[in-house]
Amino acid sequence: MTTQSENPDMEARLRDIREGIDHGRFPAYVFNDQEIFDLEQEKLFGQAWTFLAHESEIPKPGDYVTRYIGNNNLIVARDEHGEIHANLNMCRHRGNMMCKSEMGNASHFRCSYHGWVYKNSGELIGVPYLAEGYEGKLKRKDWGLVKARIDTYEGLVFGTFNEDASSLEDYLGGFQFYLDLYLKQGPNGSEVHGPPDHWITETDWKIAAENFAGDGYHTPVAHQFGFNLGYFPSSGATHSQGWAASIPGKGHGIGLGHTPGFTPFAGFPDALTAEIKKSLTPDQVEVFSNTRTAVGTVFPNLSFLMQPFSLIPGETGVRFVTMRLYHPIGPGKCEMYSWCLVPKDASDEYKEAAYQAYTLTFAQAGTFEQDDLENWARLTRMAKSSAAKGIEFPYLMGMETERDEDFRGPGHVVKPYVNDSNFRNLWGRWADYLLGEA
Ligand SMILES: [Fe+2]
Known part of the structure; x- marks a missing residue:
């Protein structure tokens, strides 16, 4: 395999990409490219957790x-x-x-x-x-x-397989604060509800990883029906409210959607909410109380989404969590793994309701999954076209935004939720790995 150290042209391209990220630019072709795929296998998936x-x-x-x-x-x-x-x-x-x-x-x-x-x-x-x-x-x-x-x-x-990799704790670098929302759903934590769905899709893993690192921008458009039908306690008008949080230099990022007046932890049974709060720190309780939707990616390719969803439009419904892995199997192609995580201590009835909400939204045939995949597969196809070689995308949202100092969670945290800050951090880490400088 040719690596960037043996290929000065690739090294120069990667240096250019790395610099572009800090200026809000990222190239289209990397989302479907054999050389990049090969390099990712060696330099990223061969090294990271x-x-x-x-x-x-x-x-x-x-x-x-x-x-x-x-x-x-x-x-x-x-x-x-x-x-x-x-x-x-x-x-x-x-x-x-x-x-x-x-x-x-x-x-x-x-x-x-x-x-x-x-x-x-x-x-x-x-x-x-x-x-x-x-x-x-x-x-x-x-x-x-x-x-x-x-x-x-x-x-x-x-x-x-990297003997020299630092500990997982160091690798996560403080992102645990946010992961606890998905993983500490009660005193005994969370568990999978059955085996994962998994399927092959003509989508580059990076597109999915970016989307779940906090792309609140696409939701009112790609998933418009969800708003129109009242499945979500949110509206297009308020959808940009919330925070984008990322761990600088680590690549992890999460979008925390906020709806003014939304009941904290709505969608969990009251007794469970009380238990969940005991498992969290006061800072986590405050941050999560302001969170309607939480959609995050652990660099490189593990993602989570928590969201209340109602089968009866206008009602709060239940909270569900999808955990998903985008396993790359070729340039522009990945195998998706999708699990439903439920609170271990919840009733069977609640677990079943959460699983039903997950199945209807983000399982293999889920309506939201279909919305996303249709866009992602087309985007992947376009990235392969000859003209795409010279095209860069703007990652310019929130370039000048300062950290929200009132926010009690770690990392670089900015408002509004609609922001490219998490993605610049994600692709910066990706380029660092490919350059052998992570
Ligand atoms: Fe989506």
Whole structure:
């Protein structure tokens, strides 16, 4: 693979892109380009922390899911002692894929080619003809599955093959303050409600990551029907109100939509709201009390959205959370994973109602998902056109805006919610990784 260090032309282009971001410009072609895709695999997904799974997907010993770090397939499994491991899903003997299922429960994995057997922790324990073939000399402990580093935050399991990566805590860099809105839905936190939807879409992962880093600008247009039908306790007239918060230099960003007079935490049952408040700090309670919609991206490709949604127009309805991962599988192409996160302590009835709201809005066939994907797929197609090579987009909103000093959350926080500040931060971090300077 050619990297930017061996390709002065790419290095110069990346330097130009990096400088442009600070001046509110970003090129169109990067949203569908083979060279950029290859570089991202090596320099970004090969280095950064990647989201693998939520702990509640594998609650029991032996539970596993198969997921990705870049183009590497991994088995994420809970061993007999309750520890989580992420191992490359590749036999050390000749490289066959070990586990063909997406999820299940197994204490061991046996390769279907020559029969090497590994514990779900990755330890090699079975080698056919060990005595006869290897004359007893093969040391099984040297040939376990290749392990990724993992680290967790509030149920989120992240992995990396980068031995030098700083801790997940440092990587998140204070964004935990905002993630708690999705992850601390009560004293026992949040859990997934069933397995994720996942599907392949002709959309570059970056388009989706940017949208969920706080694109409140598209909502009244792309999702106009939601306003017209009264599904949301908001209107196009007040929609720009709220904040855009980002962690400078880290790439993470969140949009916090605010509706004046909106009941804090509306959409949660009252008893649950009281419990949720106990799990949060006073600053978080104040910030989240002013939040109607929260839509954020953990750099590079993990996103969340929380929103009250009503099936009965005009009523508050229920709060739902979608957690989604944009797994790149080619230039201009990604596999979308979408989960519904619910409060662990809520009633089954509430969980079901939240899941229903999620399904109707942001699951695979959700109406909002369809609105977005139609736009994103077309945008991706346009980015590939020859004319797009020379085109830059304006990322000029909020260039001069100062931090809102009254706001009690961390990071660079600006008003209004309609702002490009989060996106400049996102693409700055992206360029830093591609330049090897993250
Ligand atoms: Fe959208």
